[in-house]
Amino acid sequence: MNEITLPVLITGCDRGLGRKMAVYLAKKRLLLKTNDSKHVYGRIYVLAACYQPESLGFFSQHGEGRVRENTHAFVMDVTCELSVSDAYRCVCEVLKENVCVRMGDIDMPRHSVPYLYGLLSNSGIMLAAYTEMSPLEWWDKSFAVNVHGAYRVVQTFLPLLQAFNTQFSPSTKIDRHIFPRVLLIGSVVGTVGLPGASAYSASKFGVRGLAEGLAEELKGCGVGVILAEPGGTRTDLYQSLGSNASINRIEEELSSSCHVSVSRYYGVSFHRRLMDRMVGFMNLVANNPDRIATRLADTFLRDTEEPKGWGVGLLCPKRKSPTPPSGVVTLGWDGPLWRFLSVIPVCVCDFSFAVLCWLLFPAVEGGVCVRERSKKSERDGKDRQKSD
Numbered sequence: 001m002n003e004i005t006l007p008v009l010i011t012g013c014d015r016g017l018g019r020k021m022a023v024y025l026a027k028k029r030l031l032l033k034t035n036d037s038k039h040v041y042g043r044i045y046v047l048a049a050c051y052q053p054e055s056l057g058f059f060s061q062h063g064e065g066r067v068r069e070n071t072h073a074f075v076m077d078v079t080c081e082l083s084v085s086d087a088y089r090c091v092c093e094v095l096k097e098n099v100c101v102r103m104g105d106i107d108m109p110r111h112s113v114p115y116l117y118g119l120l121s122n123s124g125i126m127l128a129a130y131t132e133m134s135p136l137e138w139w140d141k142s143f144a145v146n147v148h149g150a151y152r153v154v155q156t157f158l159p160l161l162q163a164f165n166t167q168f169s170p171s172t173k174i175d176r177h178i179f180p181r182v183l184l185i186g187s188v189v190g191t192v193g194l195p196g197a198s199a200y201s202a203s204k205f206g207v208r209g210l211a212e213g214l215a216e217e218l219k220g221c222g223v224g225v226i227l228a229e230p231g232g233t234r235t236d237l238y239q240s241l242g243s244n245a246s247i248n249r250i251e252e253e254l255s256s257s258c259h260v261s262v263s264r265y266y267g268v269s270f271h272r273r274l275m276d277r278m279v280g281f282m283n284l285v286a287n288n289p290d291r292i293a294t295r296l297a298d299t300f301l302r303d304t305e306e307p308k309g310w311g312v313g314l315l316c317p318k319r320k321s322p323t324p325p326s327g328v329v330t331l332g333w334d335g336p337l338w339r340f341l342s343v344i345p346v347c348v349c350d351f352s353f354a355v356l357c358w359l360l361f362p363a364v365e366g367g368v369c370v371r372e373r374s375k376k377s378e379r380d381g382k383d384r385q386k387s388d
Helices: 016-026 065-069 081-098 136-167 198-221 236-242 244-257 260-266 270-285 289-300 335-341 346-360 367-387
Strands: 003-010 029-033 039-050 071-075 118-121 181-185 224-230 326-331
Touching: 003 016, 016 039, 016 065, 016 289, 039 081, 065 071, 071 081, 081 136, 118 136, 118 289, 136 181, 136 198, 181 198, 181 289, 198 224, 198 326, 224 289, 224 335, 236 244, 236 270, 244 270, 289 326, 326 335
Parallel strands: 003 039, 003 118, 039 071, 118 181, 181 224, 224 326
Antiparallel strands: 029 039
């Protein structure tokens, strides 16, 4: 039996979608096709990058042997250049020892250089608060993880992706539609800004711009770039926003960074009520995380496996000039709705957001009183000037 190894690097595997995609891909076995019509099986070897060291035990102690065999977990902080450089050296050593020697009967060099078949940039952070209340450090942290982290990982591991095309040249008889690819995970709020999470939305707009520019830059290198924009998903990222420990910690940060007039305007319990409503709304309408993770992994693997089933030759003809996979994919039932809001007239979009804000956001406690008091003081000052 012919079998090749397709190593895939996934960031943000501590929990949520990253962990689910790692487990799903580690159990996946692909049926590939060679140029001489001989079938070859592809085994995906997952390199799971975790931020916290205590998350590594999940993969080494997993109940399924296939997941343990096809997964290597390591620590990497996408915001630290030194950590990413150390992870690159670790990945190269793992690839030399566990991947590149398992080539089956394919005509491959005996001493292959390390390569990557794919990179899934999944690391992300969400800090939700009104812009007037949120400190600048929140914006720096959101962009450091969501945008700068994705850029740093792609730039560091891009040589390993380009090495895939060198290893699987036409002389190896592997069909050339098996291109290396990068999957950047954005969000539907990267097309339309979400009130109450401006920093998160702005960072996801940045991910979209990175993906669009990178796709054109790497097209000539034979590396595909796919941007996946899932809708609202019930992941730990959202659930943690509504926990008492998280709310208490954030309220302390906001109280220390907000101006006194801002705190008085919004009231003491505004952020807690905002998080309760947002998390409650997400629990009602959000997508299933298992389904989203599966669709993300299948989106990453598109154009890799040989089509099967009735009418394959008619519906899926072989391309004469295959190109790397690219494009924007929206996932979830609410994905098309957000895409629709991004193209409709502004007045209709504003009305839709007015309804959303009425459902989600609590009333401001002290704002009306403060504004009326300020207007009254201005009128009193003008009256005094006239009397003088």
